[in-house]
Amino acid sequence: MDGSPADVFLGVAGSGQVSLEAPLSATLVAPNASLRFEPLNPGEFAGSFFADSIYQAEPGLTITHVPFRHWGRVFGPVPKAECVTVQNAVTRSARFTYENQLETSTIVPHGPRNHVTPTPPPGFEPPTEFLPGVHSYWVAFEGDEVVWQLDVFRAVATLDLPRCELDDFPTTLRDPDLPVDSISVSRPNSVVLADSIPDRPPVTEFPPIGSQPVSALGFTGTVPFTLQLTELRPRPDGAFASLDVDALVTLDGVTRERDLWDCGGIGEGCIIGPIPIDERFTIEPANPDLVSVRIRIIERDTFGDDVEVDVSFTVNPKTGEMNRDSKCALAGDGWGVCWDFFTTQPPPAADFRPVICATFAANFFDSGFGEDHLPGRLLQHVPASFARAELRTSWDGATVWSGYLDANGCIPVHPETDHVLASALAFPASSSDAEVRLAFEPRFCRAPDGVAFADPPNDDSECLAAGGILWNVIEVTSGFSAVLQNDVLVPGVTNVSAKATRIPTFSAVLPRLPAVQGWVFPLHVNNLADQSAAGGGPRLDDVSRVAAASTQILRTDDAGIVAGRYEVIANDACPSRHPDIVGDACVTGGVLWMGPGKLGFTDENLRQTRWKYVLAHEAGHLIQQRAIGSPGSTGYEFSNIPPGCPPSNQVTNASGNVVCADPPGTDALCRCDHVEQSNKLHCLQSLETPGSAQLEGFGQFYASKIWNRRAEPDCTFVYYKEFLDQQCRSAECSTVTPAQPSRFDSLQRSIPPVAVSCATPPRWRNNFCAVATLGTEIDWMAFFWRLHGGSGVTLSMADINDVYLRACLAECAQRPTAPGCMLGRCVNDQAWDELETAATEAFGLGSPKQQHFANSGLAAGVSLAIP
Ligand SMILES: [Zn+2]
Structure with a gap:
């Protein structure tokens, strides 16, 4: 072996025993093996030796430590993609980190071993000197992903990564107000204010809906009309032997006869009334607005037949209106009959438009100073404009309708589907536990200003694909950014991905209205407050207030909102450890946070969500940032x-x-x-x-x-x-x-x-x-x-x-x-x-x-x- 031991590297991947049977000047790494220095003369080893264990080092050997000069080539810095910030429709920036586990810097020049794809703009090239420890590297890019190739490692930043948080930004790039614009409401004297500012009556801005009488619903088509005899009251008639009681029922001139009671023919055997009966007579009326009815009760005995009851009346089959007061007829001698009538299926209703609207509850504190919208300080029911909703029936669990409510917070009126919707929602009045429920979420979709959707989107992905504005109000359920410890507001969990969140569901049951012909229809419901809170009242909290303010923003003309996804955290503060920002509202990482405020834990009036101008101010930052950058x-x-x-x-x-x-x-x-x-x-x-x-x-x-x-x-x-x-x-x-x-x-x-x-x-x-x-x-x-x-x-x-x-x-x-x-x-x-x-x-x-x-x-x- 030639060369300095500081430059020569030997690696052994296998296990077992590695025996050095000749002098060696090198750096040897055998992480899974044991190492044996054999007895040699001269027994000189120089370099660095690393192994799972040293099996044997024979006496008389000289081992000289020479550090390896090129650890960086072996244990090179490892890149990792951490987060992405979407600056606007075109430009994104990504934060990578690298970790150099060595105690010295490593140089990796730009080239095949160190480059970023797509080629970054000038000033955003990756580093070439890698300092010990963990460090950040920011790069601006366009498109869906950016890749940093560093030696054998490849780190890919895509839009699926979490958004960067405030603390991710290097201070040199950190905007002093954005991404963080911290707002905390100053303490008002709530007692004085409550006395001095009159609580204006809450204003609910619903479209006016004329109240239509039931009879004007305009049912059309032919609906089977059924007359039901429900009760018979036989009495003595002075004759010796009653045999039988029959009914003659004439509907629109057509008479049918039916046996009602068999008396047995001996004595006054029929005198046991009143008797519950269930005899039905059905026709398809020739005149949809009027059916003529005649009911005759015939007593037959050995001496002949007697008409004991004879009653005639008319019924409007659409409304159930009858031209007599009682549904029973009694003769002077005590004979009688009672009846009812109904339709056996819901009447078709071509002109029937159930207008079903939902609301969020809000009580803003900075209200009633002369502004135009939602000026009440007390509870207000605010239209759930553009909120996603589902209408379900209890009897079959079916979703009758789902989609986004219109600008008035109502199920959109669709001329072709009104009829279907109405019929699907009707249920027999006799079903005591039947209900129709509207579930809705603060998950909003609307078309950008001046644009209408060709086909209404049905869910979030369709909304985005259609170029819509998707605006979600999110509730944090655990992992809050600001918590109280000994009455002091301190940073909680500032790592966004460690928070548990959800988009909550609100819901309301359509009121049960007077039955028409035995069927309950959803009539106009334009004040359908949600009933999500325990006890059935409206849910009133950070989430409902932020949802209410969001609907006002979304139904504002020329709101200046560009297409895309917006997220508003309703009940958690700016994720920051900065002591001056803890608890505040801000926009960071492209997300709006509404914190409790510095004093919101101790004074309900100072929760930031009770200040509608704070929320709209922050929304303005978010909307402007998304449209043009800051x-x-x-x-x-x-x-x-x-x-x-x-x-x-x-x-x-x-x-x-x-x-x-x-x-x-x-x-x-x-x-x-x-x-x-x-x-x-x-x-x-x-x-x-x-x-x-x-x-x-x-x-x-x-x-x-x-x-x-x-x-x-x-x-x-x-x-x-x-x-x-x-x-x-x-x-x-x-x-x-x-x-x-x-x-x-x-x-x-x-x-x-x-x-x-x-x-x-x-x-x-x-x-x-x-x-x-x-x-x-x-x-x-x-x-x-x-x-x-x-x-x-x-x-x-x-x-x-x-x-x-x-x-x-x-x-x-x-x-x-x-x-x-x-x-x-x-x-x-x-x-x-x-x-x-x-x-x-x-x-x-x-x-x-x-x-x-x-x-x-x-x-x-x-x-x-x-x-
Ligand atoms: Zn601001």
């Missing part, structure tokens, strides 16, 4: 450089450094000092970089869009953090002496919920902050509302997205290898002039939309001009 944002922190910020503005960031929440030197009206119960890094009125102000302003705008009617001139935004102003804007305020600098010595701190107009631009930056290169959420909220809402020329959500995509493309054209551009989003803030340029490109200089964009920027005070 707008660029360089963060919320500012360095604490002279003149410095007051202590009340200082925060400790993730790196442990003390920074300022707002630019040093900013006036108190443009800072977040007054936000004490939640994250003060950004608030409605604080100076932020343009990208952050746009990102958050868009979220506030989106919430306003969801809860207000777009075309109306007014708009109410209800804020969930404290607000600082010269006037008190909520039910409870405290007087504050602001830290310097402040143009006012005394200010009012309004406690949430705080109602703010989104239609009247306050021009907050220009009036109070006057820094043209920065922005505030409140101004950008007003800007977006002005663009999109009101009358006259407006921009659609697609128009707004178009402007951002163009601005981002322009930026990324300048810096194509910027990681954010590769991950499908801009990195830098988009300044006003960049957006205005993009708008001019999108709509054309001088076009109504371009002018509306420019004018809105001036009106809302987000342009670079400070008049």
